[in-house]
Every structure is written in structure tokens, then in C-alpha cells.
Amino acid sequence: MIYRPLGNSGVQVSVLSMGCGHLPEDEDLCDELLRACVAAGINYFETATIYCNGQCQQKTGRGLEPVRDKVMISAKHGLLVEGEAEGQPATTGDDYRREILEKQLPALRTDHVEWLQVGWFQAYKLDALRRKGGVLEAIRQLQDEGIVDHVGCTTHDTPENVIKIIESGIFESCTMQYNLLNRAYEPALDAAGEHGVGVVVMGPLHGGMLARPEPALRSLVPNPEITTTKAGLQFVLSHPAVSTACSGMGSLAQLEENLASVLTPVAESDRAEMQAIFDRFKEVADSLCTGCNYCAPCPQGVDISRNLRIRNYLAVWGAIEAARRAYAEIEPAARAECCTQCGECEEKCPNALPVRQLLRDIANALD
Ligand code: SF4
Ligand code: SF4
Known part of the structure; x- marks a missing residue:
């Protein structure tokens, strides 16, 4: 040891x-x-x-x-x-x-x-x-x-x-x-x-x-x-x-x-x-939401970090069924599909994530 x-x-x-x-x-x-x-x-x-x-x-x-x-x-x-x-x-x-x-x-x-x-x-x-x-x-x-x-x-x-x-x-x-x-x-x-x-x-x-x-x-x-x-x-x-x-x-x-x-x-x-x-993983890691919640609150009530956690599963696990189940557990009013694409959250995200695009992807893949 x-x-x-x-x-x-x-x-x-x-x-x-x-x-x-x-x-x-x-x-x-x-x-x-x-x-x-x-x-x-x-x-x-x-x-x-x-x-x-x-x-x-x-x-x-x-x-x-x-x-x-x-x-x-x-x-x-x-x-x-x-x-x-x-x-x-x-x-x-x-x-x-x-x-x-x-x-x-x-x-x-x-x-x-x-x-x-x-x-x-x-x-x-x-x-x-x-x-x-x-x-x-x-x-x-x-x-x-x-x-x-x-x-x-x-x-x-x-x-x-x-x-x-x-x-x-x-x-x-x-x-x-x-x-x-x-x-x-x-x-x-x-x-x-x-x-x-x-x-x-x-x-x-x-x-x-x-x-x-x-x-x-x-x-x-x-x-x-x-x-x-x-x-x-x-x-x-x-x-x-x-x-x-x-x-x-x-x-x-x-x-x-x-x-x-x-x-x-x-x-x-x-x-x-x-x-x-390490460098290849860094690229993937930098594209993932860390759940820090700096982007909250969303004026529309979207639970951004929870939705993006599901997107993390999809991106690195390809676990579509688990992602569907997790998405269904989110309050309907807080789901990715309720995003109006105002962009407020992107200004606050320290990882510069394209939150609007990611939420659109989730809604399209899972809704
Ligand atoms: S872009 Fe969507 S998720 Fe981000 S603050 Fe606006 S409505 Fe909320
Ligand atoms: S600020 Fe960025 S990294 Fe943090 S929870 Fe929001 S989207 Fe995820």
C-alpha cells in the first residue's frame, strides 16, 4: 500500500x-x-x-x-x-x-x-x-x-x-x-x-x-x-x-x-x-452540468439542474429508459419543455453551458 x-x-x-x-x-x-x-x-x-x-x-x-x-x-x-x-x-x-x-x-x-x-x-x-x-x-x-x-x-x-x-x-x-x-x-x-x-x-x-x-x-x-x-x-x-x-x-x-x-x-x-x-474526459466533464444551481431560479420555474442531471445520464450512459423515468418524476411545470428560451440562466452558468439547447434536446428526446 x-x-x-x-x-x-x-x-x-x-x-x-x-x-x-x-x-x-x-x-x-x-x-x-x-x-x-x-x-x-x-x-x-x-x-x-x-x-x-x-x-x-x-x-x-x-x-x-x-x-x-x-x-x-x-x-x-x-x-x-x-x-x-x-x-x-x-x-x-x-x-x-x-x-x-x-x-x-x-x-x-x-x-x-x-x-x-x-x-x-x-x-x-x-x-x-x-x-x-x-x-x-x-x-x-x-x-x-x-x-x-x-x-x-x-x-x-x-x-x-x-x-x-x-x-x-x-x-x-x-x-x-x-x-x-x-x-x-x-x-x-x-x-x-x-x-x-x-x-x-x-x-x-x-x-x-x-x-x-x-x-x-x-x-x-x-x-x-x-x-x-x-x-x-x-x-x-x-x-x-x-x-x-x-x-x-x-x-x-x-x-x-x-x-x-x-x-x-x-x-x-x-x-x-x-x-x-485525462484531457478527453475533461472535454466531456466540461460539457456536463455540475448541479451547482447558480442558474436558479428560472423565471418560468424550470428545475434546470434536475433536468440537466438527466441529460448527463443520457450523455455519458445513453440510459434512455432511466432518463425517461427520471423525467416523468419531475413536476410537469418544472420540466425542460416549459423553458421559454429566455437565456437568463446561461448568463449565470459558470460552465458556460448552452442550457437552452440542452433543455430543448431533453424535451425532444424524452417528452
Ligand atoms: S432559458 Fe429557459 S431555463 Fe433558462 S431561465 Fe429562461 S426559461 Fe428558464
Ligand atoms: S449553473 Fe450551469 S452547471 Fe450549474 S446547475 Fe445551472 S446549468 Fe448546471
Whole structure:
């Protein structure tokens, strides 16, 4: 295994880490997979209560119990702020502490975790996080008691807001998306590198899309010696701010393929070809909507990012039936066909996407 510093935390993390969101149903297979990860030198396991139909932490805890001293486990819990969810109060420091001590640690069969992630975090919650008697105070107390070693966050916020989160100085690591088909977070990666915040990349294979490529994607990697998985993982790890690619592996076969992809160095003779692959994917990535929502609101009520997410499926997967189903689930008044082609959204799109044309294409293909 190859290890890298996880930011300035003082911790060395394996370049391939395990996102425990797709563990096998079968208990024996699950234990075998987790222990095979450890045997391969993987030392970071990210968990959350909601993964694996609510069984993620129970499964991870059971599988890793005999090898607990060899691994870092990451627990995760988000916080609700005032008015965020109807009928649900804001999360207090006591709520947060109880969740970790009474639910997550027992499920993980451990009395401490090396990492605690403030999950699904957004920059607008920073003030609430730091409030007196709030969640950060509770986390610091858990650290003082030796129950939590390091604090990170996971986020899907916009790249600009992720930079604000990084600059807050609260977190030692930040888990964010980055892959060959989504480079929108590159400025946030750069900021993390500058501030010594370790980057854990989630979705390094774009939700598995690069591991099971449709012909359109496979054709971008014409060299039969290079798989799209290898290109995808090598791309993520080629960014100097990235500490680890956290892949949601669900089988030994996936583990083996990912290990071969990160541990077999790119041959000198393949370097130029690998760069050409990265460039070809960049062209595709630049034509995809990142879902940033900077273009919202549309004066006609079109849900632009949701419609364009479907267009992404069509462009890289050619998944017409899945796209039809997803389109039918959009409120009729928010569908692409309601676009009046005013062009307001195009002025706001940082990717300079031809939104009007793309919406026309979707409406024609799916309506
Ligand atoms: S071009 Fe269409 S989607 Fe864009 S703002 Fe105008 S009506 Fe809305
Ligand atoms: S169309 Fe552009 S601005 Fe709108 S969500 Fe997609 S990438 Fe963002």
C-alpha cells in the first residue's frame, strides 16, 4: 500500500480507502471483504448510520473488531439548524454527544473513533456549529475525553462554500467529490492543500460509472492496457492535495481491481497516453452540468439542474429508459419543455453551458 499524510493531522492514510456504504448483505462476505481491505493495507473506513439500509456501522464494527488496532474508523453525524426541517429542532451539543456515545460507538463496537465527520455540512451552518453549547463544543469535549481523535467534515456544498468551510480552520479533513467527470471542486482542493486540510475524495469513480463504463466512456480509453477504473483512480490521486480515494467497494473483485489500479504505477511509455485520457474526459466533464444551481431560479420555474442531471445520464450512459423515468418524476411545470428560451440562466452558468439547447434536446428526446 502507498500512504500519504492526511493534511496536517499527523496521520498517514492509505491512498485507497473504504467507503462502507455498499457492504455485502451476507455477513461472512462482508467480514471477508473488510478484512481483505485491512490485509491490503487499507487503514481508513468511512461509515454513516444511514448507509447499507441502516446497517453500515453494525457491519463495519463486526468486520473490523478483530483488526481494530490496525485501522482508523470514521463516524459521521450531521447537524440540523434552526428552521431547516419542519417540526424538527436544531441539533444541540448534547444531542450530538448522545448520538455518538449511545448509538454510533456501540454500533461500531468501539469506545473511540479516530475520525468524526460532521456530515453533509454546508457553509451556512458554520455559525450554528460554533454556537455556545453547540455541536463544536460537544465535539471538542469528546476530543478532550479521548473518544474522538480528529474532526473532519463531508460536504456537497458549492465549491465556493467548501472553500469557506476549509478556511474556517475547524476541520482537519474534508470529504468532497472529485473525479474524471466532475472537476468542479478543483479550486476547493487547491484551498485544502494551502490550508493543510486533508482531502478524502468521495465518488472517485463517479458513483461507479467509471468502473462499469458505457461504450461512450470506454471509447475515451482506447488503450486496452488501461482500464477506466485505473484512469479514474490515477487521475484523482494525481492531484497533490488529495490524500485518499474513498471508494465504496462492495466485493472482493472491486477491491482487487481498485488495488491494481492504484498500486501498479503508470508505465513511462503510458504517461502521455494517460494525460491524453485525462484531457478527453475533461472535454466531456466540461460539457456536463455540475448541479451547482447558480442558474436558479428560472423565471418560468424550470428545475434546470434536475433536468440537466438527466441529460448527463443520457450523455455519458445513453440510459434512455432511466432518463425517461427520471423525467416523468419531475413536476410537469418544472420540466425542460416549459423553458421559454429566455437565456437568463446561461448568463449565470459558470460552465458556460448552452442550457437552452440542452433543455430543448431533453424535451425532444424524452417528452
Ligand atoms: S432559458 Fe429557459 S431555463 Fe433558462 S431561465 Fe429562461 S426559461 Fe428558464
Ligand atoms: S446549468 Fe450551469 S449553473 Fe445551472 S446547475 Fe448546471 S452547471 Fe450549474
